[in-house]
Amino acid sequence: MQIEFFIAIANLLFCLQRLLSTFRSGRLSAVVWALAAYFSFFFIFVLVDGPFSKHRGFTNDTLFVKQETIDFTCYYIATFHLIFAFTEWAVWKLLGIPASRVTWELPRSQKHLSSTLGVLLAFLCIGGSWYWWKMQGLGYQDYVEGTGSNWPQVFLWASSPFITISMMQRRYWAGALAGIPFILFAIMLNVRSFALLSLVPAVIIGLFHMWQESGTNGYLVSRLIKASFLLLGLFLLSAAIMQQKGAHIGLPDSDMAYGVPIIVEAVQQAKHYTEFNSLEIYGLNLINPFLKLFGLERPHLIDTPVYMASLIDGVPKDWPVYFHYPTLWYSDAYISFGIAGLVLATLWALILTGWEAFMLRYPTMIALMLPYYVWHAYMLVRGAPGIASVPFSYAFYVSALVFLLSGGRRIWATPPTRAAQNSRFSETLQSTP
Numbered sequence: 001m002q003i004e005f006f007i008a009i010a011n012l013l014f015c016l017q018r019l020l021s022t023f024r025s026g027r028l029s030a031v032v033w034a035l036a037a038y039f040s041f042f043f044i045f046v047l048v049d050g051p052f053s054k055h056r057g058f059t060n061d062t063l064f065v066k067q068e069t070i071d072f073t074c075y076y077i078a079t080f081h082l083i084f085a086f087t088e089w090a091v092w093k094l095l096g097i098p099a100s101r102v103t104w105e106l107p108r109s110q111k112h113l114s115s116t117l118g119v120l121l122a123f124l125c126i127g128g129s130w131y132w133w134k135m136q137g138l139g140y141q142d143y144v145e146g147t148g149s150n151w152p153q154v155f156l157w158a159s160s161p162f163i164t165i166s167m168m169q170r171r172y173w174a175g176a177l178a179g180i181p182f183i184l185f186a187i188m189l190n191v192r193s194f195a196l197l198s199l200v201p202a203v204i205i206g207l208f209h210m211w212q213e214s215g216t217n218g219y220l221v222s223r224l225i226k227a228s229f230l231l232l233g234l235f236l237l238s239a240a241i242m243q244q245k246g247a248h249i250g251l252p253d254s255d256m257a258y259g260v261p262i263i264v265e266a267v268q269q270a271k272h273y274t275e276f277n278s279l280e281i282y283g284l285n286l287i288n289p290f291l292k293l294f295g296l297e298r299p300h301l302i303d304t305p306v307y308m309a310s311l312i313d314g315v316p317k318d319w320p321v322y323f324h325y326p327t328l329w330y331s332d333a334y335i336s337f338g339i340a341g342l343v344l345a346t347l348w349a350l351i352l353t354g355w356e357a358f359m360l361r362y363p364t365m366i367a368l369m370l371p372y373y374v375w376h377a378y379m380l381v382r383g384a385p386g387i388a389s390v391p392f393s394y395a396f397y398v399s400a401l402v403f404l405l406s407g408g409r410r411i412w413a414t415p416p417t418r419a420a421q422n423s424r425f426s427e428t429l430q431s432t433p
Helices: 002-024 029-049 067-095 111-134 140-144 151-158 161-168 172-189 192-197 199-213 217-244 256-270 277-293 304-313 328-359 363-382 395-412 418-431
Strands: 052-056 061-065
Touching (some): 002 029, 002 067, 002 199, 029 067, 029 363, 052 304, 061 256, 067 256, 067 328, 111 151, 111 161, 111 172, 111 395, 140 172, 151 172, 161 172, 161 199, 161 363, 172 192, 172 199, 192 199, 192 363, 199 363, 256 304, 256 328, 277 328, 304 328, 328 363, 363 395
Antiparallel strands (some): 052 061
């Protein structure tokens, strides 16, 4: 166990190093590494606690997780991170752009952005009001089972770039006001994921604004203090929602680290792998509107976290109440292909890094895609690829259509260098009365 403990500590330090390195380079993969470091920290406690048991309420039996399983999980997680990091590095070397060319600013003077904001604001008002009316008296269980989530939710989610545009134009008040409906729905439905499309992208833009302007140590300390308050707000929101669900007050998803060895142990005993199930659902969500457009029937597949619920709590197949237990992307990789599931680290690194390299070239693409990137990255790391691509079923296509019709070719405008931006920013400040 001493070797495994050393590996777990080294894995955490490696994730932290990648987090700082990517953030200083102005890269969005810092989001992924922040999540990896977060869960790696909690896995150290799993390793220290040693063997444990999990009582499965539906079958009234107990699953014993052995020390060998926990040790194996430690090696699996560390290897997953190394493969992801190497692939990410190679893809960014090939497709990435210098930090000086990345801008988190959008001008307020562009007319097509005003048109885009107008349409997105209409989506927010109509979709938010409609969704509020549809979800009155409903709660978390209704949300996860899809009750009332059709077009009202699509328009609400499709309005999320309004927040990112406002933040990138430094209209922080507009971004904050537009985020209120998302936060209200998060509290009303006990669903933290609404913050992924609103509050979290706003915080990310705010952090990069703070970092780019922290020229002196004094400014840096001030920005870090403000950033700490922003992150604290996210944790407090999550803790409040956890308490409202009837759970203990704590850090979000902190118990998921225990779920990984549980899944590994259960899969080794069951000797059953879901193979391409997660990837098929992930891909089907991307083309779902086109399947309906051409009248093609979507195959019925059971999402992998639903199968995980049967392994963790013994939930029977076809149980009328929906149970969905994602337990991080290491579990999804192992339950899919066993040790060979490590190849998924390469796949996710290719997708996330390629997406990031494309998005960071164009400020308008950051505004359009950042909410969906944050949702996608978080759900992937959480171990729910089938949920990661859900906003692409409709909401993203609606947002993209608005940007395309209102902006045309101007959405592909490349930014000036960071030095030129900073020069203009300084001139603006000096000319301000």
